[in-house]
Amino acid sequence: MAVPVVSVRGLEVTFVGAGRPLTAVRGISFDVAAGEVLGIVGESGSGKSVTSLALTGLLGPNARVRGQISLAGIDVIAADAETLRLMRGRDVGMVFQDPATTLNPVFPVGRQITEGQIAHGTLRPERAPARAAALLREVDVPDPAARISQFPHQFSGGMRQRAVIAMAMAGHPRLIIADEPTTALDVTVQAQVLAVLARRQRETKAAVILITHDLGVIAEVADRVAVMYAGRIVETGPVAEIFRAPRHPYTAALLRSLPRIDADEARLSTIPGQPPHLGRLAGGCSFRPRCPLGQARDICASDPPEHDGVACHFPGEALATLPRPAPSKKPEAQTGSPLLEVADLRVEFPIRTGLLRRQSGTVRAVSGVSLSVWPGETLGLVGESGCGKTTTGRAIMGLIRPTSGSIRFAGQEIGGLPRGAMRRLRRDMQYVFQDPYSSLNPIRTAGEIVAEPLRIHGLHAEMGGDAYVAGLFDRVGLPRATMSRFPREFSGGQRQRIGIARALALQPKLLILDEPVAALDVSIQAQIVNLLKDLQRELGLAYIFIAHDLAVVHHIADRVAVMYLGRIVEESDKATLYARPLHPYTRSLLSAVPLPDPAARGGGRRIILEGDIPSPARPPSGCAFHPRCFRASPLCATDVPAFAAHATLPSLVACHHPMEAAP
Amino acid sequence: MIAYILRRLAQFIPVLLLASLGIWAMIYAVPGSPIGALVGENATPEQIAAITIRLGLDQPILVQYWRWLLAALHGDLGHSIQSREPVLDLIATRIPATLQLGLAATLVGLLVGIPVAVASALKPNSLLDRALSGWSALALGVPTFWLGILLILLFAVHLHWLPSASAYFPLISDPIPALTNLALPALTLGLYISGIFSRFLRAALLGELHADYVRTARSKGLRERDVIGRHVMRNAMLPFVTIVGLSLANFIGGTVITEAVFTYPGLGRLLIQAIGVRDYPLIQGCILFILAIYITINLLVDVLYAYIDPRIDYH
Ligand SMILES: Nc1ncnc2c1ncn2[C@@H]1O[C@H](COP(=O)(O)OP(=O)(O)OP(=O)(O)O)[C@@H](O)[C@H]1O
Numbered sequence: 001m002a003v004p005v006v007s008v009r010g011l012e013v014t015f016v017g018a019g020r021p022l023t024a025v026r027g028i029s030f031d032v033a034a035g036e037v038l039g040i041v042g043e044s045g046s047g048k049s050v051t052s053l054a055l056t057g058l059l060g061p062n063a064r065v066r067g068q069i070s071l072a073g074i075d076v077i078a079a080d081a082e083t084l085r086l087m088r089g090r091d092v093g094m095v096f097q098d099p100a101t102t103l104n105p106v107f108p109v110g111r112q113i114t115e116g117q118i119a120h121g122t123l124r125p126e127r128a129p130a131r132a133a134a135l136l137r138e139v140d141v142p143d144p145a146a147r148i149s150q151f152p153h154q155f156s157g158g159m160r161q162r163a164v165i166a167m168a169m170a171g172h173p174r175l176i177i178a179d180e181p182t183t184a185l186d187v188t189v190q191a192q193v194l195a196v197l198a199r200r201q202r203e204t205k206a207a208v209i210l211i212t213h214d215l216g217v218i219a220e221v222a223d224r225v226a227v228m229y230a231g232r233i234v235e236t237g238p239v240a241e242i243f244r245a246p247r248h249p250y251t252a253a254l255l256r257s258l259p260r261i262d263a264d265e266a267r268l269s270t271i272p273g274q275p276p277h278l279g280r281l282a283g284g285c286s287f288r289p290r291c292p293l294g295q296a297r298d299i300c301a302s303d304p305p306e307h308d309g310v311a312c313h314f315p316g317e318a319l320a321t322l323p324r325p326a327p328s329k330k331p332e333a334q335t336g337s338p339l340l341e342v343a344d345l346r347v348e349f350p351i352r353t354g355l356l357r358r359q360s361g362t363v364r365a366v367s368g369v370s371l372s373v374w375p376g377e378t379l380g381l382v383g384e385s386g387c388g389k390t391t392t393g394r395a396i397m398g399l400i401r402p403t404s405g406s407i408r409f410a411g412q413e414i415g416g417l418p419r420g421a422m423r424r425l426r427r428d429m430q431y432v433f434q435d436p437y438s439s440l441n442p443i444r445t446a447g448e449i450v451a452e453p454l455r456i457h458g459l460h461a462e463m464g465g466d467a468y469v470a471g472l473f474d475r476v477g478l479p480r481a482t483m484s485r486f487p488r489e490f491s492g493g494q495r496q497r498i499g500i501a502r503a504l505a506l507q508p509k510l511l512i513l514d515e516p517v518a519a520l521d522v523s524i525q526a527q528i529v530n531l532l533k534d535l536q537r538e539l540g541l542a543y544i545f546i547a548h549d550l551a552v553v554h555h556i557a558d559r560v561a562v563m564y565l566g567r568i569v570e571e572s573d574k575a576t577l578y579a580r581p582l583h584p585y586t587r588s589l590l591s592a593v594p595l596p597d598p599a600a601r602g603g604g605r606r607i608i609l610e611g612d613i614p615s616p617a618r619p620p621s622g623c624a625f626h627p628r629c630f631r632a633s634p635l636c637a638t639d640v641p642a643f644a645a646h647a648t649l650p651s652l653v654a655c656h657h658p659m660e661a662a663p
Numbered sequence: 664m665i666a667y668i669l670r671r672l673a674q675f676i677p678v679l680l681l682a683s684l685g686i687w688a689m690i691y692a693v694p695g696s697p698i699g700a701l702v703g704e705n706a707t708p709e710q711i712a713a714i715t716i717r718l719g720l721d722q723p724i725l726v727q728y729w730r731w732l733l734a735a736l737h738g739d740l741g742h743s744i745q746s747r748e749p750v751l752d753l754i755a756t757r758i759p760a761t762l763q764l765g766l767a768a769t770l771v772g773l774l775v776g777i778p779v780a781v782a783s784a785l786k787p788n789s790l791l792d793r794a795l796s797g798w799s800a801l802a803l804g805v806p807t808f809w810l811g812i813l814l815i816l817l818f819a820v821h822l823h824w825l826p827s828a829s830a831y832f833p834l835i836s837d838p839i840p841a842l843t844n845l846a847l848p849a850l851t852l853g854l855y856i857s858g859i860f861s862r863f864l865r866a867a868l869l870g871e872l873h874a875d876y877v878r879t880a881r882s883k884g885l886r887e888r889d890v891i892g893r894h895v896m897r898n899a900m901l902p903f904v905t906i907v908g909l910s911l912a913n914f915i916g917g918t919v920i921t922e923a924v925f926t927y928p929g930l931g932r933l934l935i936q937a938i939g940v941r942d943y944p945l946i947q948g949c950i951l952f953i954l955a956i957y958i959t960i961n962l963l964v965d966v967l968y969a970y971i972d973p974r975i976d977y978h
Pocket residue numbers: 015022024042043044045046047048049050051060062213278491492493
């Protein structure tokens with residue numbers, strides 16, 4: 001093998017601070033060669049980001065780094081600040097998770113793309129605009145010359161991330177570190193961005209470290225995989241082998257806990273417990289408390305396993321012990337009357353401009369949505385960001401006033417209810433917010449946040465007080481000890497669990513779950529999904545499950561509605577919708593889902609949609625999907641297709657030329 | 664942008680109208696009368712009645728207000744009861760003095776506050792940071808009048824470098840006396856305000872330092888001084904200009920005590936004198952002007968804000 005671009009040996013990172021020192025990375029080693037993609041996968045807090053920051057010398061002053069890192073010939077740990085600065089941008093470029101915040105909002109995008117090169121003296125400022133435009137063109141941003149002077153907020157999410165990729169690649173670095181680069185993006189946009197990243201990587205022969213928690217993405221793009229757990233790499237190997245025959249119990253369990261659109265199981269296998277607290281690791285194997293094999297074996301408790309491709313005393317035994325999940329049962333037929341009936345819901349937001357704040361246009365966020373939810377069932381609402389899923393959910397919840405349409409809950413029209421009755425109803429309908437960061441009050445402890453709805457409704461003592469709240473913490477997989485901690489002390493995943501615990505507190509009848517597991521790790525996601533299913537069965541809860549992750553929806557939903565630009569374009573029972581999508585949009589959406597199966601890679605099944613979702617202020621004429629549709633005819637540009645029952649399948653679809661064959 | 668400024672200016676008029684009505688009502692709600700101060704203790708009731716009628720103070724309040732308003736709309740704010748001079752002239756002579764002091768003090772505040780904040784934010788919780796935070800606390804904790812008197816004792820009484828009472832000289836025509844006279848009051852106010860500025864900016868900078876775009880900027884290989892000086896500073900400036908604008912506006916009305924200590928002839932002292940003798944037209948005029956300056960500064964802040972933050976849409 002050629003000299004690796006980056007070579008890491010025995011890397012250890014310890015954070016020192018007010019409390020006890022915390023070792024976040026505990027002796028990891030790996031190499032990445034030019035042209036190779038190393039996927040690092042692991043749960044939140046396993047040390048992936050800390051590793052990537054250590055590689056680039058970007059850790060804060062409270063980090064103590066030991067071991068060896070050689071990046072493009074530079075000894076990163078020993079190097080001085082100026083050497084590291086020069087290394088960044090020149091030898092290594094970085095792509096971060098959230099394109100909404102990685103760019104500075106007050107500077108034009110073009111300037112931010114080339115600024116690094118100018119700082120390195122490899123680009124003269126007067127050449128910068130042309131260079132920025134060229135770089136944007138390379139990542140498929142349309143009209144790059146005009147785009148460079150725009151600000152980040154004028155870019156869509158996918159375009160921003162492509163701009164960040166352009167920025168990372170500006171200095172032709174030999175290594176790209178992409179930390180969750182598509183986690184914040186929609187599937188069709190993720191497919192675009194991954195395609196761009198892969199193409200640019202092939203063109204530049206850069207080495208890539210792709211950090212993600214999404215095993216589907218790993219299966220799709222990585223050559224080799226390193227699985228991290230509690231600050232260690234527990235298994236490494238070529239991607240095909242890891243997926244086919246995982247040897248570490250953790251890897252195996254992780255793969256099993258994944259909801260898949262190409263399988264159908266009643267329950268996800270979960271990994272019991274939760275990722276360990278790094279400050280309180282026991283001796284021996286740190287996975288032991290969750291390991292089905294290690295429980296009865298003394299050596300696992302006493303000796304930490306050596307890493308030799310796999311860090312386990314009993315490699316290879318893992319797969320056999322895992323139970324095969326049972327296939328799911330047919331959903332029971334809906335009985336009785338629906339819990340929630342929404343008819344022709346419209347939500348429009350005025351756009352005001354000019355001196356007199358006159359209304360100059362309307363954003364049709366939701367334009368005529370009808371849906372019903374029966375007690376005890378789950379309706380999955382899927383679609384890309386901006387398609388109106390969240391607005392629909394919020395309008396149902398009463399957080400936004402609908403422009404028109406009717407919402408009936410338990411037979412009562414909500415619109416006309418007086419305040420008190422509305423408040424009473426609120427208890428039966430709860431909402432889990434999409435954004436785990438902004439939806440939690442930063443100055444309240446987690447315990448207070450979860451108890452808040454109980455206190456607001458004066459039910460704290462009645463429901464069992466602190467003990468009940470502690471029970472909610474157990475349920476969502478948070479240690480009770482964290483009740484007195486503040487939101488900022490939690491990882492993104494843990495924060496969303498607090499939000500779910502808060503919504504569960506009042507034991508409602510209907511939960512509107514807005515991307516509830518999007519921020520969770522696979523193993524925790526499986527726990528939460530199972531938990532939601534348990535609660536549903538025990539309490540007869542109904543869910544509206546809003547998500548962009550079609551695999552999760554496939555697992556949890558009984559019926560699925562697909563939204564595009566404020567409309568439901570297809571609705572059916574789960575099995576039919578996934579097996580025989582009728583709408584071209586549904587079809588492309590399903591094809592964009594990365595399958596956790598390297599063997600399925602490049603099978604030509606993927607339809608990469610062009611462009612972004614149009615603005616709901618100016619929806620295209622006729623079928624709103626026609627500018628991106630691969631089946632569009634002249635009719636589609638003029639006539640709005642009716643949302644009607646299909647001739648043979650139990651589906652409703654809004655398309656002039658629905659797909660016929662199964663995919 | 665122009666339309667935006669015009670629209671904002673149009674909002675002035677109702678605000679000023681309401682304010683004038685409010686001030687008028689306030690003045691009359693408080694007992695006392697300007698006559699006593701005007702005629703002295705030995706005046707006969709006849710003298711008092713005559714003056715009352717001459718000043719129109721015998722009319723119903725609303726009539727008085729209406730008369731004042733009509734005149735004000737023609738640019739006539741009436742005459743001072745005390746000095747008989749037009750209110751507008753009296754104010755016009757004081758406004759440059761007050762603005763000059765306000766701006767000078769703000770400048771001192773910025774010159775001290777910004778470097779202190781940046782130095783603190785570069786190495787948070789370091790020894791330097793803690794020392795500078797102590798300094799800011801001191802600047803805020805020491806009462807202005809006390810610091811003013813201390814400075815007078817040191818620079819005027821002891822060293823004889825600077826005058827103890829400050830007169831107003833326009834900076835443009837008489838720079839040297841203007842500076843020597845401005846130095847002590849500007850320093851007194853400026854040091855105080857630097858405490859506010861540095862604390863606020865330090866917090867804003869530290870808040871921004873954790874933002875994702877800072878990590879991005881570093882990952883591109885920018886120099887740390889560019890990361891802080893360009894990326895972070897520009898964002899931290901957003902809330903900061905509001906504070907600077909507010910404090911500047913505050914000066915216009917709030918320099919009262921400092922102006923009194925230094926017997927500096929600004930708008931604040933004019934207002935105090937006017938209140939002392941219940942010179943209604945003068946009080947009314949002073950407050951209206953202070954208010955107008957206040958609103959103008961606010962508008963400037965908003966315009967600056969829109970300039971710094973591209974996300975603000977001023978249509
Ligand atoms: N600056 C810091 N100071 C103290 N502890 C830190 C710091 N940065 C990270 N940690 C801790 O180090 C551990 C590993 O964090 P890291 O961000 O690498 O996880 P990750 O694998 O990237 O997780 P995620 O999937 O959530 O991004 C966590 O326990 C975290 O709390």
